[in-house]
Amino acid sequence: MPEVPAWKDHFPISWVDDHFVTRREFTKSLVWVSLATVLANVVLAMLGRFRRLWGAEVLPQVQIATMHDLPVGEARVFHYPAAGDPCLLVRLDVDRYVAFGQKCTHLGCPVSYRAADRQLYCPCHQGFFDAADGRVLAGPPSRPLPRVTLERRGEELWAIGKA
Amino acid sequence: MGHRQSLMTPERQLRAQRAQQMSLIYTVMVCLVSLIFVQFLLLTVALEGYLGGRVEVALPTALVSGLCCGAAYWLLRYILVPSRR
Numbered sequence: 001m002p003e004v005p006a007w008k009d010h011f012p013i014s015w016v017d018d019h020f021v022t023r024r025e026f027t028k029s030l031v032w033v034s035l036a037t038v039l040a041n042v043v044l045a046m047l048g049r050f051r052r053l054w055g056a057e058v059l060p061q062v063q064i065a066t067m068h069d070l071p072v073g074e075a076r077v078f079h080y081p082a083a084g085d086p087c088l089l090v091r092l093d094v095d096r097y098v099a100f101g102q103k104c105t106h107l108g109c110p111v112s113y114r115a116a117d118r119q120l121y122c123p124c125h126q127g128f129f130d131a132a133d134g135r136v137l138a139g140p141p142s143r144p145l146p147r148v149t150l151e152r153r154g155e156e157l158w159a160i161g162k163a
Numbered sequence: 164m165g166h167r168q169s170l171m172t173p174e175r176q177l178r179a180q181r182a183q184q185m186s187l188i189y190t191v192m193v194c195l196v197s198l199i200f201v202q203f204l205l206l207t208v209a210l211e212g213y214l215g216g217r218v219e220v221a222l223p224t225a226l227v228s229g230l231c232c233g234a235a236y237w238l239l240r241y242i243l244v245p246s247r248r
Binding site: 027031044 | 188195210221224225229
């Protein structure tokens with residue numbers, strides 16, 4: 001029979017037994033995981049609410065075109081609110097202008113206007129948006145294009161906000 | 164039935180009781196893992212909604228996740244009670 005080393009008498013801890021987790025303990029820890037998941041969900045809900053309450057930033061008001069700059073059925077790129085934010089102004093009818101962010105909500109490719117079917121089209125993954133309200137018609141995007149709020153001031157068109 | 168019980172030795176009784184408790188623990192464990200899986204799915208939906216600007220999704224998912232957690236705690240009762248005996 002092998003002799004038990006002396007250090008085992010001085011340090012009588014069995015790591016295997018010490019690290020052993022019973023099924024009961026493991027099940028209890030699952031409930032803690034469940035609680036942590038709820039907390040993460042609640043934090044997200046609160047962050048979302050606070051962002052809605054306090055996150056409404058005031059955007060600049062920028063003149064983007066005059067009423068007769070753009071022919072009916074045409075579109076033009078402008079930048080709003082900053083220089084790195086391309087948007088698309090579309091003249092749907094004589095008196096009807098709409099504007100949307102140009103980045104596709106799928107992976108950020110620039111969309112272009114198709115006058116024949118009044119749609120905004122993303123060539124990267126075949127995403128289609130309705131040019132009237134920016135909602136998704138087909139393709140992988142799941143969210144509508146962000147809409148730029150326009151205001152007519154006499155003969156000028158101003159961008160005053162972005163939804 | 165009484166005659167049958169008398170045939171059970173204390174050791175067999177203990178073994179049967181232990182087997183019963185083990186199956187209870189495994190059942191509770193499987194239920195908990197399923198609930199946590201649902202909760203992770205809900206958290207993913209909430210996170211995607213938050214990042215995508217659809218914050219209204221977060222509150223219902225938090226409520227359902229809370230219900231799942233309540234159910235998990237309720238299930239835990241089943242394995243805590245026998246351990247106190």
